[in-house]
Amino acid sequence: MADFDARELATVDRIVAGLADQPGALLPILHGIQQELGHIPRDAVPRIAAGLNLSRAEVHGVISFYHYFRQHAPGRHVLQVCRAEACQAVGCEATEAHARQRLGVDYHGTSADGNFTLEAAYCLGNCAAGPSVMIDNTLYGRVTPERLDQLLRQWAALQ
Amino acid sequence: MSVRVYVSRDAAALALGAGETAAALLAAARATEQDIQLVRIGSRGMVWLEPLVEVEVDGRRLGYGPVAATEVAALVEAGLFSGADHRLKLGVVDELPYLAKQERLTFERVGLIDPVDLDQYIAHGGYAGLRRALAMSGAQVVQEVTDSGLRGRGGAAFPTGIKWKTVLDQPAGQKYVVCNADEGDSGTFSDRMLMEGDPFCLIEGMTIAGIAVGATQGYIYLRAEYPHAQIALNEALAVARARGHLGRDVLGSGKAFELEVRMGAGAYICGEETSLLESLEGKRAEVRFRPPLPAIKGLFGRPTIINNVISLASLPVILAKGAQFYKDYGMGRSRGTLPIQLAGNIRHGGLVEKAFGVSLRELLYDFGGGSASGRPIRAVQVGGPLGAYIPESQFDVLLDYEAFTAIGALVGHGGIVAFDDTVDMAKMARYALEFCAVESCGKCTPCRIGSTRGVELMDRIMRGGQDRAPDLKLLEDLCDTMQYGSLCGLGGMTPFPVMSALKHFPEDFSRNR
Numbered sequence: 001m002a003d004f005d006a007r008e009l010a011t012v013d014r015i016v017a018g019l020a021d022q023p024g025a026l027l028p029i030l031h032g033i034q035q036e037l038g039h040i041p042r043d044a045v046p047r048i049a050a051g052l053n054l055s056r057a058e059v060h061g062v063i064s065f066y067h068y069f070r071q072h073a074p075g076r077h078v079l080q081v082c083r084a085e086a087c088q089a090v091g092c093e094a095t096e097a098h099a100r101q102r103l104g105v106d107y108h109g110t111s112a113d114g115n116f117t118l119e120a121a122y123c124l125g126n127c128a129a130g131p132s133v134m135i136d137n138t139l140y141g142r143v144t145p146e147r148l149d150q151l152l153r154q155w156a157a158l159q
Numbered sequence: 160m161s162v163r164v165y166v167s168r169d170a171a172a173l174a175l176g177a178g179e180t181a182a183a184l185l186a187a188a189r190a191t192e193q194d195i196q197l198v199r200i201g202s203r204g205m206v207w208l209e210p211l212v213e214v215e216v217d218g219r220r221l222g223y224g225p226v227a228a229t230e231v232a233a234l235v236e237a238g239l240f241s242g243a244d245h246r247l248k249l250g251v252v253d254e255l256p257y258l259a260k261q262e263r264l265t266f267e268r269v270g271l272i273d274p275v276d277l278d279q280y281i282a283h284g285g286y287a288g289l290r291r292a293l294a295m296s297g298a299q300v301v302q303e304v305t306d307s308g309l310r311g312r313g314g315a316a317f318p319t320g321i322k323w324k325t326v327l328d329q330p331a332g333q334k335y336v337v338c339n340a341d342e343g344d345s346g347t348f349s350d351r352m353l354m355e356g357d358p359f360c361l362i363e364g365m366t367i368a369g370i371a372v373g374a375t376q377g378y379i380y381l382r383a384e385y386p387h388a389q390i391a392l393n394e395a396l397a398v399a400r401a402r403g404h405l406g407r408d409v410l411g412s413g414k415a416f417e418l419e420v421r422m423g424a425g426a427y428i429c430g431e432e433t434s435l436l437e438s439l440e441g442k443r444a445e446v447r448f449r450p451p452l453p454a455i456k457g458l459f460g461r462p463t464i465i466n467n468v469i470s471l472a473s474l475p476v477i478l479a480k481g482a483q484f485y486k487d488y489g490m491g492r493s494r495g496t497l498p499i500q501l502a503g504n505i506r507h508g509g510l511v512e513k514a515f516g517v518s519l520r521e522l523l524y525d526f527g528g529g530s531a532s533g534r535p536i537r538a539v540q541v542g543g544p545l546g547a548y549i550p551e552s553q554f555d556v557l558l559d560y561e562a563f564t565a566i567g568a569l570v571g572h573g574g575i576v577a578f579d580d581t582v583d584m585a586k587m588a589r590y591a592l593e594f595c596a597v598e599s600c601g602k603c604t605p606c607r608i609g610s611t612r613g614v615e616l617m618d619r620i621m622r623g624g625q626d627r628a629p630d631l632k633l634l635e636d637l638c639d640t641m642q643y644g645s646l647c648g649l650g651g652m653t654p655f656p657v658m659s660a661l662k663h664f665p666e667d668f669s670r671n672r
Contacts, residue, residue, distance in 0.1 A: 024439050024440045027421065027424060027439075028421065031422055052441075058442075061443050062441070062442060062443055065443040066423075066424035066425055066426050067424070067425035068383045068425030084345030084544065085345040085587070085590070086502040088503075088587075090504050122544075122598070123343055123344065123345045123347075125171075125342065125347075125348040126170065126174050127345060127346045127500065128206035128207070128348070128502050128509050129209070130502075132174065137386040139173060141174035
């Protein structure tokens with residue numbers, strides 16, 4: 001239980017108790033936990049399983065199936081870079097390469113300063129103004145490598 | 160008398176700075192002591208003009224765009240709020256050819272009204288469809304939908320009325336309406352624009368569906384990548400509930416319908432309806448075997464209508480104006496209109512709603528204005544990552560489900576992604592297989608293993624240095640296995656982009672890299 005403190009435990013239990021009666025409650029519960037804790041800690045799995053009368057394997061299977069759910073704490077911000085066709089058509093590969101180089105990590109990695117976790121997105125729905133990136137819940141269009149530098153500076157300053 | 164000024168709150172406009180522009184407008188109005196009323200709207204769909212600022216003068220909305228926040232002060236100084244001339248002035252927005260040439264039925268209100276203002280929605284014809292449906296029997300409503308010729312706009316193009324009839328004919332008991340808002344196809348954003356720009360339209364459409372087949376609970380399964388749509392939908396749902404347009408007694412009819420937004424979690428496969436249902440049930444989104452159809456055993460094993468956002472959002476106009484009105488648009492067996500999305504390397508990207516029958520060339524050049532880079536358009540991909548690549552020689556094909564099938568392509572969800580002549584089509588074929596490998600649910604072997612083997616094969620073909628003929632033959636065999644052996648469209652249709660790229664652009668497959 002090393003990385004799982006009493007506060008997190010209480011958060012998980014509260015979210016599970018609040019949503020367990022909904023039909024198909026598991027995804028709303030996982031969303032709720034990730035929204036509050038930034039990720040779904042490993043030690044949350046048995047609590048969720050008990051609350052929904054599922055096996056731990058079933059809960060783990062769902063968490064690991066979906067790209068969105070993360071099992072480890074992310075950086076202070078999550079940078080999603082769109083890799084889909086419409087963004088490729090306007091040169092997102094340069095933006096992608098620049099993001100990897102600037103942050104010094106590949107997809108799913110977190111920059112050494114802890115500011116950004118880099119993720120790939122497969123369409124952010126901004127296909128007429130690519131290349132697109134999303135930082136946390138803020139979407140940006142026409143993101144060239146230069147523009148990405150601006151955004152990274154701006155968001156790093158936010159902390 | 161305050162001047163009405165309109166700026167979009169659509170995600171694409173915000174991504175280009177509409178939020179900053181709106182704030183700058185308010186600040187400039189304060190600084191110059193002018194009284195304005197800023198209305199946040201959906202997007203008109205002319206993405207290259209965003210942030211678009213509209214000013215209402217003498218009852219007409221004059222457009223200026225694109226207006227960066229840094230230009231606002233000077234623009235206001237020049238007389239923006241009285242509609243003064245300026246190099247960014249576009250004229251009366253409704254008269255811009257891009258809009259004037261469209262046939263907006265489903266998107267009638269998007270970009271015109273405050274998306275979460277129910278009174279404006281009603282003033283612009285909203286809820287007339289539901290009121291008419293409430294005066295009809297369920298069977299009559301289903302017949303009306305069947306007669307309209309509406310086919311599933313998510314991409315499968317299955318007749319909506321027939322799906323509904325199956326649900327209607329199931330014995331009474333708990334039934335569901337599920338909206339597939341997991342718009343994962345690259346090059347598509349019409350669902351997002353509709354949900355952000357006119358969420359009541361989707362809510363009304365789903366209510367009509369529920370009333371028609373006796374379903375009392377609806378779910379909108381929304382992809383996690385759409386936080387702005389989530390906000391707009393939840394705002395609208397709260398208003399609809401508070402005003403009796405949802406709940407135990409919809410518009411005093413004595414009929415119940417409740418609606419909830421459920422968030423997806425970044426799995427493309429959830430666009431496939433049976434995996435979406437698994438996900439809604441709280442499980443891994445693995446595709447189900449069929450039969451049974453979702454219409455018979457769907458969500459939680461109950462009869463379920465599952466339709467795409469645009470299919471459901473087309474119902475209010477169909478019910479309000481009648482099946483014949485809708486059916487009069489279109490060609491052949493493709494009736495009505497399709498909100499088409501122009502994306503990728505295109506000068507005038509955005510949303511174009513047209514009746515079926517418009518040519519690809521007209522869309523790409525008359526509306527789209529050619530490529531954004533100014534280079535020739537070499538290929539377009541229509542219908543998302545599982546859609547075929549279409550070469551310039553086929554740009555005269557008309558937008559029609561059957562005409563596209565005849566050339567080995569698909570209309571899908573109406574997304575068109577343009578590529579200029581710098582595109583490497585072998586790389587795009589490799590990407591299609593890579594995407595399938597990333598997004599495969601893993602249930603069936605042709606998709607799970609085939610996609611990975613396909614990426615390896617493409618790597619070898621692209622590297623070169625050996626006889627490519629056996630590898631190309633192997634690629635063809637692999638695609639054949641995936642197409643005919645996969646459980647659902649992900650594995651089954653990934654061969655379309657791969658094989659169409661190889662067929663139309665073989666030169667890209669014979670170059671060493």
